[in-house]
Amino acid sequence: MNTLIILVLLLLGAYFVAVLENWISKGRFQLGAPLFAAVAFLGRESFIPRKPDQLFYEVGPVLLLLSAILAAAVIPLTPDLIITDLATGALFINAALVYVLVALLMAGWGPDGAYSMIGGWRFLGQLIAYAMLIVMPITAVAMRAESLLTTQIVVSQAELWNIVYQPLGFVLFFIASMALAFLPPFDMMIAKGELAGGVESEYSGMRLAIFRLGRLVLIITLAAATVVFYLGGWQGLPGIGLPPWAWSAIKILLVTAAMLLIGRYIPRIREAHLLSWCWIFGIPLALLNIFIVGVLVLEFP
Amino acid sequence: MTAQAFFIGFFGLASVWFGIVVFRTYSMMRSAIALLFSQTALGAMFLSMQAEFLGVLQIMMMATEMSIMAIFMVMFMMDPGGLGEMDMTHQKRLSLIAGFVSFVAAVAVAVFVDWGPVATTFPDAAQQTVDLGLELLDRSMLIFETAGITILTAMIAATAVAIQPVKKGDDK
Numbered sequence: 001m002n003t004l005i006i007l008v009l010l011l012l013g014a015y016f017v018a019v020l021e022n023w024i025s026k027g028r029f030q031l032g033a034p035l036f037a038a039v040a041f042l043g044r045e046s047f048i049p050r051k052p053d054q055l056f057y058e059v060g061p062v063l064l065l066l067s068a069i070l071a072a073a074v075i076p077l078t079p080d081l082i083i084t085d086l087a088t089g090a091l092f093i094n095a096a097l098v099y100v101l102v103a104l105l106m107a108g109w110g111p112d113g114a115y116s117m118i119g120g121w122r123f124l125g126q127l128i129a130y131a132m133l134i135v136m137p138i139t140a141v142a143m144r145a146e147s148l149l150t151t152q153i154v155v156s157q158a159e160l161w162n163i164v165y166q167p168l169g170f171v172l173f174f175i176a177s178m179a180l181a182f183l184p185p186f187d188m189m190i191a192k193g194e195l196a197g198g199v200e201s202e203y204s205g206m207r208l209a210i211f212r213l214g215r216l217v218l219i220i221t222l223a224a225a226t227v228v229f230y231l232g233g234w235q236g237l238p239g240i241g242l243p244p245w246a247w248s249a250i251k252i253l254l255v256t257a258a259m260l261l262i263g264r265y266i267p268r269i270r271e272a273h274l275l276s277w278c279w280i281f282g283i284p285l286a287l288l289n290i291f292i293v294g295v296l297v298l299e300f301p
Numbered sequence: 302m303t304a305q306a307f308f309i310g311f312f313g314l315a316s317v318w319f320g321i322v323v324f325r326t327y328s329m330m331r332s333a334i335a336l337l338f339s340q341t342a343l344g345a346m347f348l349s350m351q352a353e354f355l356g357v358l359q360i361m362m363m364a365t366e367m368s369i370m371a372i373f374m375v376m377f378m379m380d381p382g383g384l385g386e387m388d389m390t391h392q393k394r395l396s397l398i399a400g401f402v403s404f405v406a407a408v409a410v411a412v413f414v415d416w417g418p419v420a421t422t423f424p425d426a427a428q429q430t431v432d433l434g435l436e437l438l439d440r441s442m443l444i445f446e447t448a449g450i451t452i453l454t455a456m457i458a459a460t461a462v463a464i465q466p467v468k469k470g471d472d473k
Binding site: 087 | 365369
């Protein structure tokens with residue numbers, strides 16, 4: 001039952017992301033637009049490139065959607081509303097999200113098109129930049145909770161949310177998740193103007209719809225992960241009596257909006273520049289964050 | 302046959318099959334992805350054996366590693382599209398012999414080692430993670446840290462050796 005509820009919620013979340021993205025990037029607030037776009041995608045002809053690697057070409061978009069959904073499987077929206085509370089939840093999110101990269105590589109390489117292939121390799125370059133900034137802040141979060149259970153991670157923030165306890169980790173994780181979801185300013189792999197859509201360029205119709213849906217689900221999943229790891233999950237602010245699910249929903253939507261909004265005000269960053277920034281500043285900062293959290297955990301338990 | 306045995310066998314065969322696929326293609330990209338799925342199947346075997354942490358870790362690490370391996374291969378061969386029709390095998394006779402010998406050795410170890418009585422109870426997944434953490438940072442710390450540093454050194458050395466020296470005034 002939980003599985004079904006979460007799947008429906010993910011779909012709903014993807015719809016909200018689409019509306020928000022449209023609103024923020026184009027300035028048009030249209031509640032019906034994503035639905036019409038989806039129907040239009042399904043009705044359109046699916047072009048197939050001349051010599052694709054059939055397997056990679058077909059698997060790419062589906063794997064993107066699948067890995068986003070798998071990552072969402074260990075994210076608790078309320079104490080009980082979680083698909084599976086794995087004992088390795090915080091690690092499992094990482095494992096599932098790495099397959100976003102595999103999906104994009106396959107989708108980029110599969111169609112046998114120059115633009116999409118460059119897009120795919122760009123994302124791999126971006127992975128080498130952001131991967132450590134996903135793993136290391138999560139490590140610090142798990143250190144405080146002394147558990148990899150995502151529910152336990154939320155409970156550990158009962159007194160103080162992690163965004164206050166380890167703000168450095170939050171900033172790094174937030175940036176890294178934007179890069180992982182290839183949101184602007186890190187969206188060079190699906191660059192419209194320069195690569196004609198990059199990884200997306202050889203996809204059309206149904207397959208493009210799945211790809212886009214996968215990306216929307218990925219964004220909402222990452223926002224939910226940020227909420228679970230740093231914003232106290234389902235726990236509310238004292239004095240405001242809202243049910244846990246409402247808190248989760250509000251926070252996830254706010255984080256999503258923040259992710260989309262911030263991207264609009266920053267010039268696009270090439271993956272090579274991101275790479276050098278992440279390895280020169282990001283990773284040392286992440287290590288510093290682990291150190292600080294370690295000292296805090298040991299000194300003020 | 303229990304479901305567990307079935308899944309262990311299934312993923313084991315899948316792992317071997319993808320391992321064979323690695324050498325049946327002429328493209329570095331396909332080869333790398335096949336190797337990735339071979340390792341992922343190995344991770345799934347861990348999962349079927351109730352070793353949750355090891356399984357998830359294997360599945361996570363291999364995806365990153367194989368993809369990075371792919372980009373390194375592509376960079377050094379300058380063949381991003383994989384059109385070079387590159388043969389994935391070399392030193393065939395030596396590799397065949399080495400592969401066969403290690404296979405026999407692995408089977409021999411599996412058959413002849415006295416593994417002791419089969420465990421009927423095992424700790425739950427959360428306890429496994431705790432035990433593994435204590436093991437890694439307690440009794441086996443020296444082994445793992447040494448291995449880690451060695452691998453890191455080897456990686457840095459390999460990259461340093463592979464980079465062409467840039468003459469002064471010649472860069473860009």
